[in-house]
Amino acid sequence: MNNNRLLIDTNPSQQKLSGTxxxxxxxxxxxxxxxxxxxxxxxxxxxxxxxxxxxxxxxxxxxxxxxxxxxxxxxxxxxxxxxxxxxxxxxxxxxxxxxxxxxxxxxxxxxxxxxxxxxxxxxxxxxxxxxxxxTAMDHLGEHQADIGRRPIRFQHTTVGSDDVKRMVAFYANIVGFSLSDQLSNGNFAWLRSDRDHHTLAVVDIGMRGQLDHYSFDLSEWEDFKQWCDRLTDLNVEVTWGPGRHGPGNNLFVFFDDPAGTHIELSAEMEKFHDDLVTYVPRLWEPTPRSVNLWGGQLSKFRKMAKEA
Ligand SMILES: [Fe+2]
Missing domain, CATH: 3.10.180.10 (2,3-Dihydroxybiphenyl 1,2-Dioxygenase, domain 1)
Structure with missing residues (x-):
């Protein structure tokens, strides 16, 4: 496989994060x-x-x-x-x-x-x-079944940057994240630190120090479906989705809080088993269909620095 377009060396010798x-x-x-x-x-x-x-x-x-x-x-x-x-x-x-x-x-x-x-x-x-x-905190109150009324946990953070390659090099080569997937043009990268496909992602929005979005995990399709109805009932406008991401294979729906923070609800994220198998990061083509397998439309809120 030609790895020339990968943002990082796939065989680094440094310690990797797990269970983080x-x-x-x-x-x-x-x-x-x-x-x-x-x-x-x-x-x-x-x-x-x-x-x-x-x-x-x-x-x-x-x-x-x-x-x-x-x-x-x-x-x-x-x-x-x-x-x-x-x-x-x-x-x-x-x-x-x-x-x-x-x-x-x-x-x-x-x-x-x-x-x-x-x-x-x-x-x-x-x-x-x-x-x-x-180190570890008590998470009492998470993971309790309350379908359609409460996400089960905070799941990932996606930061905007103007230099994805530099950020990925830092988070992978020094902090110890593993690269799960990236867009082939290097403008979006998904990094993992536990079994989830990504706990951190970096996207090129042409500026640094800004959040792109963050995400809460839902338990399953039934929960996800009820959340979409609940957002309607609560008069919360959906800004993107529902859909399914290519990288991570997770269901997604987006809305904003009153300050304009983009919030994602996600379910069914792909699991990685680094103790059992070696993964090679995939290079997703930078097309709308990669980030939204169902519909292909891009988010309205994200202004990518270059064509996605
Ligand atoms: Fe996300």
Missing amino acids: RVSHIGFRVPDIEATTVFYQRVLGMAVHENSLEGVVRLGWGSGHHVIELTSGKYALTHFGFETQDSESINALQSRLEDANVVVRALDAAYMDAAVGDPQGIEFEDPDGNRVHFH
Whole structure:
């Protein structure tokens, strides 16, 4: 196979992440109250009582928070990942420092439901995004069946960039993500850190430091179908989908929160078994049909820097 168009070397010798899931994501929003109400009303989240002054943290049940809102001009403030153990954090810190990336201890406020002794680090990626990694948190309240009324968990983050190759090199070669798929022109890449096809993705939108979208997982088709009806009932406009992505093979439907953040609900994402099989990243042709197998239409919200 000709790998010349792959964004990274497929046989790196460095340590790879495993069992590492997304953890939380933060936004600065102009109307914190309206955004909070939206997450309560539409996503079934509750405000955490331990939220600090001027900060609203939301999640399901009493476990780790998922969303952090602060007030101000709209921005992505940070996004986080959760490892299974402190050895993974220590190894990641070493890899980052060997690459001259400044690593700071993560504020304890971001580890508000730790299982055991919390350990966390914070660093900036090449685009200046603030990234958190921390040890395991309690996720009480997730994964409880409540079909059509509450997603089961926060599932992936897709960041916009103006240099996908540089971002993928950083996340794959230093942080330890594995490349699952990419568009053959290099403008979109999907990276994994656990069994899911992607927990992080990077898309070229011609600018850096901006979120493209983030996603919640639903349990199955029945749940997905009921969510599409529920969005209608709640008068939430669908902005893209429903459809099925080629990369990841997941069902998707998109809508916005009041601050304009693009939210995806997803189900049936492809699973990877790195302990059993070796994968070669696939090169998807940059056509509308690749990112939407059912209908072929592209998202209205995404302004790709170059033709997808
Ligand atoms: Fe997505």
